[in-house]
Amino acid sequence: MNKEILKTDFQSLYNALLSRDDAYEGLAFVCVKTTGIFCRLSCAARKPLESNIEFVASIIEAKNKGYRACLRCKPEESKKPLSLLTARMIEELNKNPQKRWDSDAIRVLGIDESTLRRSFQRDFGTTFLKFAREHRLGAIVSDLENGGKIIEAQLDAGYDSSSGFVEAVKKQIGTSPKGIKFQRILSAKWLETPIGPMLGVADDEGLHLLEFAERKGLPKEIETTKKRIGAIVFRNHPILETTEIQLNEYFQGTRQIFNIPIAQFGTPFEKSVWAQLQTIPFGTTRSYAAQAKAIENPNAVRAVARANGSNKVAIIVPCHRVIGSDGSMTGYAGKIWRKEWLLTHERKFMPSQEQS
Known part of the structure; x- marks a missing residue:
């Protein structure tokens, strides 16, 4: 199904329902007349007959029609809930961040490895074993940065030989365990959102x-x-925690302005474009030509478009608010359907005087 939300008709929505497509996440909900329940289109519940449903554009509309929220897909939550299997394994990871996971460790829990792989791919866009390996390394690096002993980190990570441990760290970090304290290392974290997982990287x-x-x-x-800044490992960081909180508030409609320090690298021209992006008010749009005029370089429309495309901090540096002069949804690397979703979401929560 084409995820560019240009026309929304009953058949398109029903096809999305049948395929559990999340393209209309937050934009449309299915109401089941026979049960009195409303769901996300991506709900995993058994699909109702076409004659027994109607679609609405908001949770409020569904409730006004007398429908109650599905307990399985929980449409009133700002985030799509993780699958039960993914949530269970994240709990296991949190219990022992340095545990070395493999096929045998998964099998001991009575879990099918291929099912687990699909679950994590669906929720985070990566496999469980890779997810676990990256987070284990983050815990090890943090210990070494804080003065932990290399031999203890090696044993905690499940390596019997020091050479194997050193090579594993070198491969991921670019330096030996001894050199970690002297190298700049960035922190990374997967952040859940209603329109798909995002990767945050900060220091x-x-x-x-x-x-x-x-x-x-x-x-x-x-x-x-x-290459430009430093190695990246998966672990928590105060800026990533703040980013997660403020993103959740944004998706709940309670935050319109972010106050997170931005440190992405770029040319002076790119940085001027990115700074100007942050002046576009919540829920409004601006053309590429208007962006060029705003940085006092009206002939640089194409350069402005390229700089928008090279923005590496989505949503917070809101390149999604720049559209074509004819109003077309162009130029969004995060996929055009997300750009329209974000703009529609913001318009829902604009103060009434701004919408008039």
């Missing part, structure tokens, strides 16, 4: 990257960030 300087997992250029952006 004490600020937020360097915030991108949707599906962005094609994300692997290249990660490698470029590593």
